[in-house]
Amino acid sequence: MIFKKTPSLLSVCAFFALIFCSACINDAKTPDEPAVIEKASIDRDLFYHYSIWYAFVNKVFEGDLTVSKLKTKGDIGLGSYTKLDGELIMLDGIPYRATEDGHVSIAKGADKIVYVNTTFFDEDLSFKITNTINYDSLRVEINKQLPSKNMFYAFKIHGKFKNIKCGGLNKQEPPFKEGLDVLIPNRPIFKAEEIEGTMVGFYCPKFIGDINVAGYHLHFISDDKKFGGHVMEFSAESLNVSIDEMYEYQFVLPNTDAYRHVGFDKQFQYKKD
Ligand SMILES: [Zn+2]
Structure with a gap:
């Protein structure tokens, strides 16, 4: 380490x-x-977060943050585009979009984002995993290495995957009927085998509550930039885990009518941390 x-x-x-x-x-x-x-x-240890998770869960599916502005806030990130038109995976400053049909492309500067986490990545801590590992055992390994569970962390985890299962989101049109409590359990799923790529993502302490995803949240982009999405499960042969500790956190609310009038009646959190 x-x-x-x-x-x-x-x-x-x-x-x-x-x-x-x-x-x-x-x-x-x-x-x-x-x-x-x-x-x-530019504050490189700042965790920048646009739209609170609770609003995203409750059908605030149109955002006013552009991809151009996102690039001034970080060089790695994850999130979703407006109307859930693709999962957002940002790596090395390039924002990728994985749409509901599994197609991956690079987003344009004027494209809108509905929810995102980003930071400028500077490695503070790194370790290698050389045995077969899955998402559950990776959480255990990272938990052993984190200096504190009370801080925020960003990850770049590159390696060889025997298989990986990623989730997308189905594009929505207003008026939006279902929140993420319904859409995530029914999300489109994409699978790949024998693939190399990078998982990018974040860890938030439990005290974050419904403001963000508590625990680990990772998105994947393959080295050939043809496969990506929200990481659900994987089995990897070797991984290089790179960690950036962050001690400042900024969240920015959507300046939209939808956000101003949203009722916070639905809840959803991924189960594992
Ligand atoms: Zn996700």
């Missing part, structure tokens, strides 16, 4: 590059252009 909370060489270089660039640009531009200052103040 390797734990490194100190900034990586890359992030130190990036920091000085930002200072250098902002100095150059501030010299050349008028002082009323704040864009560079905003970039220099």
